[in-house]
Each structure stands twice: as structure tokens, then as C-alpha cells.
Amino acid sequence: MNQFLEFAIDLAEKLQGQTSTNPSVGAVIVKEDRIVGFGAHLKKGEAHAEIQALKMAGEEAKGATIYVSLEPCSHYGMTPPCSKSIIDHEINAVVYAVKDRSLNKSGHDMLVEAGISVTHSPSTRAEQLYESFFVQQELEMPFVTLKVSTSLDGKVATDTQESKWITGKDVKQDVLKLRSNHDAIITGGETVRKDNPLLTSRTESYREPQRVVLTRKSHFVESLDIFNDEQKPVIIITDQSNFKITKNQNIKLKKLDELNLKAALHYLYTEGYSNVMVEAGPNLISQFIEQNLVDQLIIYQAPKMIGGQGKYQYYQTHDVYPLSEAKQFKIISTDIIGEDVKIVLRK
Amino acid sequence: MNQFLEFAIDLAEKLQGQTSTNPSVGAVIVKEDRIVGFGAHLKKGEAHAEIQALKMAGEEAKGATIYVSLEPCSHYGMTPPCSKSIIDHEINAVVYAVKDRSLNKSGHDMLVEAGISVTHSPSTRAEQLYESFFVQQELEMPFVTLKVSTSLDGKVATDTQESKWITGKDVKQDVLKLRSNHDAIITGGETVRKDNPLLTSRTESYREPQRVVLTRKSHFVESLDIFNDEQKPVIIITDQSNFKITKNQNIKLKKLDELNLKAALHYLYTEGYSNVMVEAGPNLISQFIEQNLVDQLIIYQAPKMIGGQGKYQYYQTHDVYPLSEAKQFKIISTDIIGEDVKIVLRK
Numbered sequence: 001m002n003q004f005l006e007f008a009i010d011l012a013e014k015l016q017g018q019t020s021t022n023p024s025v026g027a028v029i030v031k032e033d034r035i036v037g038f039g040a041h042l043k044k045g046e047a048h049a050e051i052q053a054l055k056m057a058g059e060e061a062k063g064a065t066i067y068v069s070l071e072p073c074s075h076y077g078m079t080p081p082c083s084k085s086i087i088d089h090e091i092n093a094v095v096y097a098v099k100d101r102s103l104n105k106s107g108h109d110m111l112v113e114a115g116i117s118v119t120h121s122p123s124t125r126a127e128q129l130y131e132s133f134f135v136q137q138e139l140e141m142p143f144v145t146l147k148v149s150t151s152l153d154g155k156v157a158t159d160t161q162e163s164k165w166i167t168g169k170d171v172k173q174d175v176l177k178l179r180s181n182h183d184a185i186i187t188g189g190e191t192v193r194k195d196n197p198l199l200t201s202r203t204e205s206y207r208e209p210q211r212v213v214l215t216r217k218s219h220f221v222e223s224l225d226i227f228n229d230e231q232k233p234v235i236i237i238t239d240q241s242n243f244k245i246t247k248n249q250n251i252k253l254k255k256l257d258e259l260n261l262k263a264a265l266h267y268l269y270t271e272g273y274s275n276v277m278v279e280a281g282p283n284l285i286s287q288f289i290e291q292n293l294v295d296q297l298i299i300y301q302a303p304k305m306i307g308g309q310g311k312y313q314y315y316q317t318h319d320v321y322p323l324s325e326a327k328q329f330k331i332i333s334t335d336i337i338g339e340d341v342k343i344v345l346r347k
Numbered sequence: 348m349n350q351f352l353e354f355a356i357d358l359a360e361k362l363q364g365q366t367s368t369n370p371s372v373g374a375v376i377v378k379e380d381r382i383v384g385f386g387a388h389l390k391k392g393e394a395h396a397e398i399q400a401l402k403m404a405g406e407e408a409k410g411a412t413i414y415v416s417l418e419p420c421s422h423y424g425m426t427p428p429c430s431k432s433i434i435d436h437e438i439n440a441v442v443y444a445v446k447d448r449s450l451n452k453s454g455h456d457m458l459v460e461a462g463i464s465v466t467h468s469p470s471t472r473a474e475q476l477y478e479s480f481f482v483q484q485e486l487e488m489p490f491v492t493l494k495v496s497t498s499l500d501g502k503v504a505t506d507t508q509e510s511k512w513i514t515g516k517d518v519k520q521d522v523l524k525l526r527s528n529h530d531a532i533i534t535g536g537e538t539v540r541k542d543n544p545l546l547t548s549r550t551e552s553y554r555e556p557q558r559v560v561l562t563r564k565s566h567f568v569e570s571l572d573i574f575n576d577e578q579k580p581v582i583i584i585t586d587q588s589n590f591k592i593t594k595n596q597n598i599k600l601k602k603l604d605e606l607n608l609k610a611a612l613h614y615l616y617t618e619g620y621s622n623v624m625v626e627a628g629p630n631l632i633s634q635f636i637e638q639n640l641v642d643q644l645i646i647y648q649a650p651k652m653i654g655g656q657g658k659y660q661y662y663q664t665h666d667v668y669p670l671s672e673a674k675q676f677k678i679i680s681t682d683i684i685g686e687d688v689k690i691v692l693r694k
Contacts (some may be wrong), residue, residue, distance in 0.1 A: 153662040154501025305674040307664035315500040317654035334681040337428040
């Protein structure tokens with residue numbers, strides 16, 4: 001693998017999570033073995049990676065090679081097509097790692113027609129980077145991360161529903177940061193009513209995710225913290241046609257005929273939230289797992305055992321499945337966070 | 348910390364687990380900044396570390412300094428006291444890391460009386476090495492490791508009791524090796540009856556642990572594998588005064604008036620098993636945890652979720668405890684073993 005293409009993929013990885021619903025892309029321009037420009041897409045609606053890199057390279061772009069993590073686009077969207085800019089800057093050659101399956105007209109073909117040498121140089125690392133983007137785009141569903149804080153024996157509370165705090169303060173800090181890496185945080189109405197959480201990242205250096213509450217009841221009491229801070233309105237998704245908002249509640253309401261998780265996720269995707277995190281009680285957590293809606297699972301385990309009968313296990317289902325139908329994940333990493341374990345898994 | 352004392356502690360660590368019920372000790376002899384001898388205690392009843400090192404040093408021991416991980420002994424046990432050999436070899440100075448609280452007469456004092464310079468040079472690493480040894484010796488109880496293989500959501504079987512296999516083949520291999528690091532493996536009668544396990548380490552290069560079965564029933568059927576291989580007799584600990592052994596069963600029987608876990612562990616310690624591992628079903632596992640008898644917990648988690656109501660969680664108790672009384676452990680390490688997670692915890 002070419003080192004410049006590796007660098008372009010590195011850049012894309014660094015910006016992952018903040019370009020929703022666009023993919024994260026990196027670009028590097030090289031002339032006579034010297035980097036003359038590089039860039040990355042920072043935010044949907046702003047310049048693409050290739051444009052950033054071309055701007056940095058200026059006149060040097062003429063006759064140079066551009067390395068891009070994803071095939072340059074060929075369409076007029078919120079910005080002009082990158083392939084056109086590459087042609088206009090008289091770039092000599094284009095090397096990209098992943099073919100953009102979402103393009104109607106191939107950027108590759110458009111560049112070749114303009115007489116530019118184009119190479120598709122596949123990379124497993126880059127494929128993994130865009131895998132979920134293509135799936136999301138095809139299904140029109142966000143990438144769903146489920147966060148669970150549990151005891152070592154799989155419980156989120158004692159049988160008498162005591163649950164504060166199972167994991168330690170370092171985990172709390174890690175979760176705040178995690179929130180800021182997501183477009184939206186989804187929780188259930190019961191969690192809001194019972195725990196009165198803010199669900200913010202609570203630090204100026206972090207971006208604040210959109211907060212989303214799913215509920216089957218027709219109102220929330222006015223005093224709950226989540227409806228009374230200076231953030232963007234909280235999105236409430238409900239099947240209650242008569243849902244009531246009091247005038248002081250900072251709420252954006254979405255009514256669905258039927259409150260099912262797939263429909264709620266699809267709605268969020270169409271609203272531009274392509275990267276969401278679920279932080280909820282065992283009931284909603286179990287529904288997400290049972291319905292195979294979890295793309296990534298982040299589980300924090302405290303090194304303690306709660307015992308009892310396990311009334312509040314984080315994954316409990318009405319149906320009993322054979323072992324061959326157990327929900328299967330793949331471990332990505334394990335870490336020790338303060339006194340607790342963090343395990344990251346993917347579908 | 349002196350490099351030679353570090354080396355002596357390294358040696359003690361390498362031999363840890365095979366010297367029961369003796370502590371693992373390393374010794375290094377140094378003359379004019381050159382190592383002239385080193386050794387470690389290999390097995391109870393055989394030469395102590397100091398004796399091994401003195402033998403290697405031979406005449407060079409005269410006027411040399413000996414570094415030992417633990418204070419040299421002063422008593423005639425299965426072998427003559429090391430302090431006497433050190434004096435006889437005309438060693439000039441002794442440096443040791445941990446004071447031996449189990450000695451009636453101090454080896455330190457005996458050496459000083461003989462005109463040898465003696466230094467106690469404390470080391471946290473060495474203290475940790477002997478911590479459990481002293482506790483075991485005082486309580487006359489073995490160091491207990493509990494091994495658990497579970498799904499990510501804390502279950503060892505589906506609600507219909509399907510349990511083979513939750514964790515993968517790499518874990519199986521890891522467990523075989525783990526067995527060989529223990530003096531004895533403890534299991535319950537129900538596991539033997541239901542799963543018919545061998546509980547051996549199954550490789551010539553590994554030592555075989557003693558197998559121990561706890562049961563409240565008065566016999567086992569003859570055909571079970573564990574009673575029909577060429578290993579040492581299986582120890583059965585039971586409260587059944589009329590327990591029956593058929594003539595082909597390779598069994599050593601220990602009857603207790605009452606089958607409680609503490610009494611069973613104490614019996615094993617007095618029989619020379621100071622380092623035991625529990626591999627059992629959720630019922631016995633839960634008893635060991637609930638009675639605070641677990642010194643070390645090794646938990647293998649498969650990246651899958653079983654769900655259901657959790658009839659077979661690995662830790663379930665009749666009593667409900669407040670969160671402040673949850674069984675607390677400390678994480679020592681986390682690893683990925685094949686497709687599964689391995690977490691090692693201590694009390």
C-alpha cells in the first residue's frame with residue numbers, strides 16, 4: 001500500500017464521526033515525491049477533502065498526483081463535484097482506495113474521460129471505514145451504538161432497582177466524550193422520568209449531540225432537566241396523537257402512527273443523524289439487541305457482582321432462543337477505564 | 348531496587364504455582380559484581396532457592412553476597428535451615444525483599460548473630476508475590492481461583508439449559524493450561540453427572556491437577572469418565588455417611604459431618620493443596636462468590652447475548668443485597684483470547 005494513500009486514509013479516520021451524513025474522506029496531493037497539499041472533509045455542506053487539498057497545493061497541483069480515501073464525487077450536491085475541480089487544477093493522476101457505490105455517475109469514468117490516469121487501489125482499512133456508510137445509505141438507517149454500564153454479572157440494578165453508581169467516575173468521563181462523538185443520543189421516556197438525565201457532553205470543547213426521547217406516554221412533567229437547558233430542542237418521538245407540550249418545554253415533536261424502533265431510526269436518518277448512541281434502561285436496551293438494531297456495542301463492566309435473581313439484567317427477552325440464535329458480536333477492543341472494563345464490539 | 352534482588356524476585360515469579368504449599372523463592376549470589384550462582388525452589392520437599400544457588404556458586408560463595416526474594420528460613424523442616432547453610436558457606440552479606448512472618452525464629456537474627464551483614468530491602472512486587480502465601484498459611488485455606496465461562500450478558504446457559512459451547516476453542520486451550528497451574532480443580536457432583544468432564548490438562552507437557560468433587564448424593568455411576576482414567580484417585584468430599592464406591596471407581600473419599608465450602612477448602616489445604624481452581628455450574632459458583640471465598644476470578648466472556656429470563660446466570664443468590672454490599676473485585680488484566688474476552692480479577 002502506498003504511503004500517501006495510507007496518509008489519506010489516516011486523515012479520513014481522524015475525522016470519522018463528525019461528517020454525518022456524509023462519509024469521512026481524506027486527500028493528499030504529491031508532486032515529485034513531496035506532499036504539496038492535504039485535506040479532509042470536516043462537516044456536511046463544507047468543502048470536500050479534495051477541495052481542501054487542492055486549495056493548499058495551489059499552483060503546485062498542476063501535474064501532481066492526488067491520493068483519496070474514497071472515489072472523488074461526480075455530482076453537483078451541496079458543493080460542486082470534486083472530479084471537476086481535479087480536472088480544472090490539471091492534476092495528472094488520481095489514486096483512490098474505495099469505490100463510491102452511492103454515485104450515479106462514476107467519478108472514476110469522468111476523470112478518465114478528461115485524460116487523467118486513475119487507479120483504484122483497494123485497502124481493507126478503508127473498506128471498513130466506509131462499510132457502515134454504504135449500509136446506512138442503502139438502508140436509510142443510522143449507525144447505532146448501544147452503550148451499556150453493567151455489573152460483571154450482567155445486571156444494571158439490584159432486584160430492588162438500586163443502580164447509582166455501578167461503574168466509576170472515569171467511565172462517566174469516557175461516556176461524556178463518547179456522547180460528543182455522536183450526532184444524537186436516544187433514550188426512553190421511563191429513563192427520563194426516573195433518572196432525570198441531561199444527556200449532554202457537558203464540556204465546552206465537546207460538541208453536544210441531539211437528544212432524542214422515545215415515549216408511549218402523552219406528556220412529560222415540565223420540571224425535568226432535559227427540557228429546561230439551553231440546548232437545541234429535545235426530539236420526542238411518540239405514537240401518542242394527543243401528546244401535550246407545555247409552553248416552557250423545549251421540544252420538537254415527531255408523531256409516528258406506531259412507535260417501532262426501525263421507524264424511529266429511519267426518521268432520525270432522514271433528519272441528518274447518521275451516527276446515534278442509545279443510552280437507556282434494560283427494557284429499551286433489550287429491544288434494540290433483540291431486533292438486531294445494534295451496529296456497535298460499548299459495554300462498561302464494573303468489577304462487582306450484584307447477585308439476587310437478576311430482575312434487571314441488561315439483556316432479557318420474553319422469548320427463549322437456542323444458543324445458535326444468540327446475538328453474536330465481534331470484539332474490537334478491551335480497555336481498563338479507571339476501575340472498570342470497557343469492551344467495544346461490532347455486529 | 349538492586350538489580351540482583353530484582354533477578355531473585357524474577358526467579359521466584361517464574362516458579363510461582365509449582366511449590367505448594369511452600370512459597371516460591373529465588374536466590375542470586377554475587378561476588379565482585381558478577382553473578383556466581385542462582386537458584387529457585389522447585390518443589391516442596393526439594394532444595395530451597397538458597398541451597399540451589401550455594402551449590403552452583405561452590406567455593407565462590409565465600410565472601411559473596413546472596414540476594415533472596417524471601418527471608419532465609421531458620422528451622423529444620425523437610426530440609427535443613429537455609430540460614431545455617433549460608434553461614435557454613437561463609438557468605439558475607441544477605442539481602443532479602445520480604446520478611447517471613449511464618450518463621451518462629453527469625454532467619455534475619457540468626458544470620459546477624461553469626462556476624463553476617465543482613466539487609467531487609469522491601470519490594471512491592473515481592474510483597475504481592477507472598478501476600479496470598481501468608482494469608483493462606485494463617486487461615487490454613489488454599490488460594491482459590493474461580494473460573495467462569497459466560498455469555499456477555501452473564502449467562503452460562505439458555506433458559507432451556509443449552510450450554511455447549513459458549514466460549515471458543517482458544518478459551519478451551521487456555522483453560523487446559525490454567526488447570527496445570529493449579530494443585531487441584533474443584534467441581535460439583537451435578538456437573539460431573541451432567542457434563543461427564545475429565546478436568547485434566549490433557550497434554551504431556553502440563554502437570555495434572557488433583558481433581559476434587561463435592562457432592563451431597565451418596566454415589567456416582569461407575570461409567571463416568573473422571574473415575575475411569577489413569578490419573579490419581581479423584582477426591583470426593585461429601586456429607587453422606589453411607590457414600591458408596593464400586594470397586595472399579597478410582598476414588599479417595601473424605602466424609603465431612605457437614606458439607607460446607609470452608610471446611611472442604613481447609614481439608615484440601617491440610618492435604619497440601621494450596622492453590623485450587625473452581626470449575627463448576629452456576630449453583631456452586633454462586634456459593635463460592637456469595638461466601639467471599641474467591642481470591643481470584645478468571646472470567647471468559649463470549650461476545651454473544653443469550654437473553655431469555657436468565658435462569659442460568661452465573662451469579663444468582665436467594666438474598667437481595669444493596670449495591671454497597673455487591674461483591675467487589677479489582678481488575679488485574681484483560682485479554683482477547685480468540686474470539687472471546689478474558690478478564691482476570693482479584694479480591
